[in-house]
Amino acid sequence: MVKNLFLRDAKGKRHFLVVLDKDKKADLAGIREQLGCSKLSFASEERLMKHLQLTKGAVTPLGVFGNPEANVEVLLDKDLVGCPNLGVHPCDNTATVVLSYEDLVKCIESNGNSIALLNL
Numbered sequence: 232m233v234k235n236l237f238l239r240d241a242k243g244k245r246h247f248l249v250v251l252d253k254d255k256k257a258d259l260a261g262i263r264e265q266l267g268c269s270k271l272s273f274a275s276e277e278r279l280m281k282h283l284q285l286t287k288g289a290v291t292p293l294g295v296f297g298n299p300e301a302n303v304e305v306l307l308d309k310d311l312v313g314c315p316n317l318g319v320h321p322c323d324n325t326a327t328v329v330l331s332y333e334d335l336v337k338c339i340e341s342n343g344n345s346i347a348l349l350n351l
Contacts, residue, residue, distance in 0.1 A: 241269035251308035301343035
Protein backbone atom coordinates (compact mmCIF):
# COMPACT_ATOMS: atom_id res chain seq x y z
CA MET A 232 0.00 0.00 0.00
CA VAL A 233 1.03 3.56 -0.59
CA LYS A 234 0.24 6.78 1.22
CA ASN A 235 -0.82 9.78 -0.85
CA LEU A 236 -0.75 13.46 0.02
CA PHE A 237 -2.08 16.39 -1.97
CA LEU A 238 -0.01 19.50 -1.31
CA ARG A 239 0.26 23.06 -2.59
CA ASP A 240 2.93 25.72 -2.45
CA ALA A 241 2.48 28.91 -0.43
CA LYS A 242 1.04 30.86 -3.36
CA GLY A 243 -1.26 28.03 -4.46
CA LYS A 244 0.17 28.06 -7.97
CA ARG A 245 1.78 24.61 -7.82
CA HIS A 246 0.08 21.42 -6.67
CA PHE A 247 1.77 18.16 -5.81
CA LEU A 248 0.57 14.59 -5.45
CA VAL A 249 3.05 12.86 -3.14
CA VAL A 250 3.20 9.05 -3.22
CA LEU A 251 5.21 7.13 -0.63
CA ASP A 252 5.17 3.86 1.30
CA LYS A 253 2.28 3.73 3.78
CA ASP A 254 4.68 3.25 6.69
CA LYS A 255 6.76 6.34 5.95
CA LYS A 256 6.20 9.79 7.39
CA ALA A 257 6.33 12.65 4.91
CA ASP A 258 8.79 15.42 5.75
CA LEU A 259 7.24 18.51 4.16
CA ALA A 260 10.32 20.64 4.83
CA GLY A 261 12.52 18.01 3.17
CA ILE A 262 10.21 17.81 0.17
CA ARG A 263 10.21 21.60 -0.11
CA GLU A 264 14.01 21.68 -0.06
CA GLN A 265 14.28 19.02 -2.76
CA LEU A 266 11.81 20.92 -4.96
CA GLY A 267 13.35 24.31 -4.24
CA CYS A 268 9.94 25.87 -3.73
CA SER A 269 8.19 27.93 -1.10
CA LYS A 270 6.46 26.54 1.98
CA LEU A 271 4.26 23.49 1.38
CA SER A 272 0.92 22.79 3.02
CA PHE A 273 -1.97 20.42 2.54
CA ALA A 274 -4.33 21.58 -0.17
CA SER A 275 -7.96 22.22 0.70
CA GLU A 276 -10.79 19.85 -0.15
CA GLU A 277 -11.93 22.39 -2.74
CA ARG A 278 -8.54 22.30 -4.47
CA LEU A 279 -8.51 18.51 -4.29
CA MET A 280 -11.86 18.38 -6.09
CA LYS A 281 -10.87 21.09 -8.60
CA HIS A 282 -7.53 19.56 -9.59
CA LEU A 283 -8.04 15.79 -9.18
CA GLN A 284 -11.83 15.32 -8.94
CA LEU A 285 -11.28 13.49 -5.62
CA THR A 286 -12.69 13.81 -2.14
CA LYS A 287 -10.78 13.84 1.13
CA GLY A 288 -9.68 10.33 2.07
CA ALA A 289 -9.68 9.09 -1.52
CA VAL A 290 -6.40 10.63 -2.72
CA THR A 291 -4.64 8.28 -5.11
CA PRO A 292 -2.02 8.49 -7.85
CA LEU A 293 -4.77 7.37 -10.24
CA GLY A 294 -6.42 10.71 -9.51
CA VAL A 295 -4.28 12.18 -12.28
CA PHE A 296 -7.00 10.98 -14.65
CA GLY A 297 -9.19 13.69 -13.09
CA ASN A 298 -6.52 16.26 -14.02
CA PRO A 299 -6.82 16.65 -17.81
CA GLU A 300 -4.68 19.80 -17.66
CA ALA A 301 -1.87 17.60 -16.25
CA ASN A 302 -0.79 20.50 -14.04
CA VAL A 303 -0.49 18.47 -10.82
CA GLU A 304 3.11 17.40 -10.29
CA VAL A 305 3.52 13.81 -9.09
CA LEU A 306 6.29 13.20 -6.55
CA LEU A 307 7.23 9.55 -6.14
CA ASP A 308 9.40 8.19 -3.36
CA LYS A 309 12.60 6.70 -4.78
CA ASP A 310 12.07 3.66 -2.53
CA LEU A 311 9.04 2.69 -4.65
CA VAL A 312 11.13 2.22 -7.80
CA GLY A 313 10.92 -1.36 -9.00
CA CYS A 314 8.26 -2.47 -6.50
CA PRO A 315 6.22 -5.25 -8.12
CA ASN A 316 3.10 -4.71 -6.00
CA LEU A 317 1.85 -1.26 -5.06
CA GLY A 318 -1.63 -1.08 -3.58
CA VAL A 319 -3.48 2.07 -4.64
CA HIS A 320 -7.09 3.19 -4.36
CA PRO A 321 -8.98 3.35 -7.68
CA CYS A 322 -10.34 6.84 -6.81
CA ASP A 323 -12.46 5.19 -4.10
CA ASN A 324 -11.03 4.47 -0.65
CA THR A 325 -13.16 1.35 -0.17
CA ALA A 326 -11.19 -0.61 -2.76
CA THR A 327 -7.57 -1.29 -3.65
CA VAL A 328 -5.92 -2.27 -6.91
CA VAL A 329 -2.38 -3.58 -7.19
CA LEU A 330 -0.02 -2.22 -9.84
CA SER A 331 3.69 -2.55 -10.40
CA TYR A 332 5.77 0.61 -10.10
CA GLU A 333 6.31 0.54 -13.87
CA ASP A 334 2.59 0.29 -14.58
CA LEU A 335 1.84 3.12 -12.16
CA VAL A 336 4.37 5.34 -13.94
CA LYS A 337 2.82 4.43 -17.31
CA CYS A 338 -0.62 5.46 -16.01
CA ILE A 339 0.66 8.81 -14.75
CA GLU A 340 2.67 9.50 -17.90
CA SER A 341 -0.30 8.59 -20.13
CA ASN A 342 -2.15 11.56 -18.64
CA GLY A 343 0.81 13.89 -19.23
CA ASN A 344 1.60 14.71 -15.60
CA SER A 345 5.23 15.30 -14.68
CA ILE A 346 6.92 12.86 -12.32
CA ALA A 347 9.81 13.60 -9.97
CA LEU A 348 11.62 10.98 -7.89
CA LEU A 349 12.48 12.22 -4.40
CA ASN A 350 13.97 10.88 -1.21
CA LEU A 351 10.90 10.90 1.00
